[in-house]
Amino acid sequence: MIPVSLVVVVVGGWTAVYLTDLVLKSSVYFKHSYEDWLENNGLSISPFHIRWQTAVFNRAFYSWGRRKARMLYQWFNFGMVFGVIAMFSSFFLLGKTLMQTLAQMMADSPSSYTSSSSSSSSSSSSSASSFSSSSSSSSSSSSSLHNEQVLQVVVPGINLPVNQLTYFFAAVLISGVVHEIGHGIAAIREQVRFNGFGIFLFVIYPGAFVDLFTTHLQLISPVQQLRIFCAGIWHNFVLALLGILALVLLPVILLPFYYTGVGVLITEVAEDSPAIGPRGLFVGDLVTHLQDCPVTNVQDWNECLDTIAYEPQIGYCISASTLQQLSFPVRAYKRLDGSTECCNNHSLTDVCFSYRNNFNKRLHTCLPARKAVEATQVCRTNKDCKKSSSSSFCIIPSLETHTRLIKVKHPPQIDMLYVGHPLHLHYTVSITSFIPRFNFLSIDLPVVVETFVKYLISLSGALAIVNAVPCFALDGQWILNSFLDATLTSVIGDNDIKDLIGFFILLGGSVLLAANVTLGLWMVTAR
Template identity: 30%
Template sequence: MFIRLVLQLVIFWFTVYVINYTLLRFPNTKRSYIRILRSLGCHISIGNIGFYSTSFNRLFYQIGRKKPRLWKIWFTIGIFVAFITAIFSCSILVFLPLKYIYDRQQPILFTRQNLTDQNIPIENDRDKLWIQPIIPGVNVPLEELGHFFLALLVCTIFHELGHAIAASVEQVRVNGCGYFLFILYPGAYVDLNEEQIQMITAYRQLRIYCAGVFHNMVLVVVAVIFLLIQPFILRHFYIETASVARISKDSPIYSLLPKHSTIQDIDGCIVRTSNDWYQCLRSISDRHVLDSTGYCLTQAEIQLLSSYTEFNQTSNYDCCQNLSQKNYCFFYHSKQNDSQNGACMEARSVTNHPRCLLQSDCSRQGSDVSCVHPFSSDNITRLIRIVHSQGPAILFVGSINEIYRTISIQSYKAKYSFISTIFITDIPLFFQYVAAFSFALAFFNAVPCYALDGQYILLAFIEHLSPSLYRRRHKNLVYSLIFCTTLLIVNISLAFARYFL
């Protein structure tokens, strides 16, 4: 999926470059093409398309001049929020490399066998990283690209809107604003009059510089509040159930499990909500293969269904030996032979029988009934039966992590057919992206680094505290910016290394 996305991006940008070069190359098209670009405020370069406009300048001015006193109070609060965010961000950036060094020095306390017993946590350690790259096609499903782009664009525009309104409140002219697409990531910026900024006091500068971080944090709060109150709103229009919200195209059961179908049962674990679904997955993962769900079969049924039987089977031997995709190896203990036996049987026929966990669960059905369990030599591959509302039960063979990674479950389903599902799928997903991206923008922009808001916030703050200190210790401030910039680069590099290596 990721390679296909990269190829599509290469083709797209190559096409844009060729068309742009061709139109500029020939005299017949060059003049009219340049006129169109200028009218749109568009500029095109390799991997970048940008637009610049002055159309919103009057709007920024009008917003900033309405109730300026309230706006000043608002952006003064933003200074304190930005400083709290900056302290938090710098603390995290210092803590994470130290934590990484500490973790690397810890002895390995668990053997490989112990680690494989915890299937989901081991394979999803990268999801626990505090800072991780967001790359479509890698950790952002391609079907969520619309939510991804829209949320990122909203967050960047809201960030720059804060700067623009704050500048208008402080009577600093907004020259214009721009929007761009860099390779795959959209963004926005505002062009402020630097001379007018330098003429106002440092405290008024802080209101402008901190406005972007502040607005992003406000957006985070709004998104979180929406996600918290959403379940209470949905209860009036939706019923509580475990409905399939998304299934990735690379899922082994993509063609078998319809979207919006209701999950009823997974491997004997009753599912009513999305929380039940994930708890069941965790429960199945935590159980050893010897404790997995089995099925009660008589000795006659075992003999009838078996295409191959292995007596005294060892724990690392698959009795089916890839005889058929429909068959699966099951182990059991018979009354005649107390040792572990293996039988290669058709999986669907076996899973239609009553479930069991222990041999005693089958004893009330007869003395010759055995509890047969699916076989796994690595304790990772499982045979899992998923019961849903729109078809026969699905038999999945593989890692629990494949189900966990490729299937998303939501807890609500529309009561009436005319109610759209976007309120339980697309809109909450959009707000999740908004919360994540907006917090990331606030987090990184608050750090005193070159080319980020934190650089200007730090300089304006020092100048506000002591103008003489700002002039005398300007070199030390440069060293501080270099240190923080290096610290940020180290953390980003570690994030990429720990995610991909």
């Protein structure tokens, strides 16, 4: 469900804005001065929509559009080729996404959608849409251990965490501005009059638009139109590529201030995290191992937890003398899931272990967890322990099906012994691969930069993909029309037939996109 507080704030805020606008426009004293003020500042207000347009940037746009004309010509030619390929590829991508969604619905096991997020263009303007290309956050709490769809429906407040909204809306706005800058420069390059640039807010989504002289657009050739209509998604694609490059080079860029490759730094531990406690994890701790799995970066952390979660519980070697010294008579019983318990349910220090004696008989014993697993090698069977000592046993924690005992090394502190589901540790502890070289540096700065860049990649990529769909009111509609004019005019003399072909392609793209959005929203909100 969408948080009630979010709905109240959004609806209440827009109601206040609209009523204020209505009162001022109805006032005898303020009507003319208020309307003049709106017109002079390029503002227009309607229900759930505020729009601002200006000619302040026209000189800059004309300067960019007329500089290095030959290079721009080649640049937008590449964009035109990309746009046409993206338009047809979007059918395959949306079809694949729809099949994945239907498969999830049939299996009645919808996968969780991350915080990642979306945007698209509306008509000649850009706005946020319901789609986001998959992208994980720099903190482990924002990542997923499972495979995800390339495109996902995102609803702020439901599958987009509230603390990620700043990244989301900033990336949406920047992606939209870059998209429209592409249209504007391409239009000026093709001698189309540029009237102005603007920004809008629709409900909670920011976006941008350019105002072009429609008559000029209609007079130029279909190929010139293609360069203009494809320029937006081309710029979004390039922005996503630059974001990927920045992400790859981020360790090098931050090298004078942060180093990597020695572990992961704890940046946040949720209040309800099982890792909280006197011997738990704290902000600033450096984790180097999970069990015997070395951790040098965030990817290692995720892969180690993934391995621990889906492989059987690992055991620990213990000498026969130590086992005899620590163990005490117990009464074992079966849990509901079939596992065996042999300790007091309320014990916070003891864990039930199973092992096989020299006669290969399975036994259970209750041991102090820390004394049993400290300074011991890991094992799967008794044979793994014979290498170090002939009189050793491999004791394996006897826990519930999905519960694991995990030894977390974070020197110089004593190892943390975590008992619980690995996913709980995964989602309640935020980490980063970047360790500050100096004490005055913030441990959060690399996380902020990395998370924002990932959102920018995701949203700019989504804007390029979704806006290329041949769908009514998206750039894909105009790309398709211009493409058909450029390719079929000489083949099909009858414009009505050509328009009919275009209509059915647009109808198919619109239905496919609407089906993805509708089913995606249902998957997100109906849980």
